Amino acid sequence: MKNLFHSYFESFKGLRKEIWLLSLITLINRAGTMVIPFLSLYLTKNRGFSLEEVGWILTFFGLGSVTGSWLGGKLTDKIGHYRTMVISLLLSSVFFILLQFPSSFWAICLGIYLVMTVADIFRPAVFVAISAYSKPENRTRSITLIRLAINLGFSAGPAIGGLIIATAGYSGLFWVDGITCFLAGILLLKLLHPKRAKTEMEDTFIQAKSAMSDKPYLLFILAMVLFGFIFIQYFSTMPLYYSEYHKLNEMQIGLLLGLNGLLIFLFEMPLIKFLESRRHTATGYLILGTFLTGISFLAINLSDWAGILVVGMLLVTIGEMIGFPFSNSFALNRSDGKKRGSYMALYSISFSISHIFGHNSGMQLINRFGYEFTWYLMLGFALLACLLLFILKKILLRENV
Structure with a gap:
């Protein structure tokens, strides 16, 4: 201890x-x-x-x-x-x-x-x-x-x-x-x-170069819009799923959502320090974080057992702990020697766009197609984001040759 x-x-x-x-x-x-x-x-x-x-x-x-x-x-x-x-x-x-x-x-x-x-x-x-x-x-x-x-x-x-x-x-x-x-x-x-x-x-x-002229960075931003879109479902549509499908009360939902914050508080900094020492690329970690977030939606679709909700929360929290710090770090590193404000503005806007469309779209999808279809669609968006990040990783490798 x-x-x-x-x-x-x-x-x-x-x-x-x-x-x-x-x-x-x-x-x-x-x-x-x-x-x-x-x-x-x-x-x-x-x-x-x-x-x-x-x-x-x-x-x-x-x-x-x-x-x-x-x-x-x-x-x-x-x-x-x-x-x-x-x-x-x-x-x-x-x-x-x-x-x-x-x-x-x-x-x-x-x-x-x-x-x-x-x-x-x-x-x-x-x-x-x-x-x-x-x-x-x-x-x-x-x-x-x-x-x-x-x-x-x-x-x-x-x-x-x-x-x-x-x-x-x-x-x-x-x-x-x-x-x-x-x-x-x-x-x-x-x-x-x-x-x-x-x-x-x-x-x-x-240095006058701005983010809008950096095509690999724009690909990264598109992946972050998708990542943000699926992530925010956990704080808008997912509580409805907990209540309507699994019949959890407000206290149980609060404890489940609170688990996210508690795990971040206890483990994010040690986890990041450990991952930084592994010498993998930021894009590699981003792919991992996005994949875990997507898999959390698959997990909750595979079983009606209430405990699977905890598994889903653990997966999305680990995905968040890896995805957000390394995405932010990638944006900062990419902006070195350039117009840093434009780079970080575009990074912030990617999540603002997710908020504008994510909450409402999630509600509409559930209303029309139900929870199961919506969660599988979120998995699909996560895999698409992983594909974009994989392409980005290949582009960056060619840049460094």
Whole structure:
């Protein structure tokens, strides 16, 4: 047991102080965006919108995410990651507070769109910051630490948010969201030195190549759209499957979904440290992560035993733990010496696109063809993504010859 703990903490060693500070800022920021998990409840119970109207409002949520990611990449290439992150955090604090005031349908659509646009400007910039503040050999573990902060923030946020709603109502939620974004922005100003941002910014002007002119990278992005499309089913359509097909109650579903976060917290960093030492390519690991995610859908179709759901969750969690850090690392490494903001913006947009189409498409497929067909289709998408990544791997091998 002592050796296990030693190995766990050893996996965090070697990361720079700036990465730890960036993780702290990300944790505060993500825990602060606690209004997001309660958005559907707020719109139906507090504002009285129908489910159809909520669906359209959430479409604007996704569109804002795409716009913000694109704009974040542009700003990062022009003014650097440091200034871009500060702008995003401080403006987000204002927009989150203002979001409680619109009452009409179109006003809320516009409000949600603006909030997500401003908030997701942060995403490409934080990816570029990881590259600027970490050593090349520690990039994947640095990304994993940021992911750990995001997961902890998303775990703590809803719990705190529920308490705030119970005591101060939804209005209190918007105020706390705004204040925490403001605090994250102030911490960024105080703790991360802007000189590092200046150096990184100057480098981006030297090389003018952008992501849209990099055909192998576009192939990678297409594979990530497919990967994101199948992965998000576990947090939209899969809970319905747990409830309707396997008759699990809310507590059992919560525990099953919570297993995902717990396993990531305990094992992702040691797993990444171990895989990094194996000297395999990032694309090879991406194929493995995507394949495991797809196989999880096959597993739950093979048996009506409730325990198979745990097996499926284990498979998709391992796939996630491998897929996300190495995909992020690949995007960062591919952007070396190029317009890094445009590369990381496109990477962020790939998952925003998955969110726009994945949730609704999954629901429609289940409604029309049922769960079994839908899960087999997700397996097919995963295999297609694996094929694209395999082709990418061959292209990269030819590039390096």
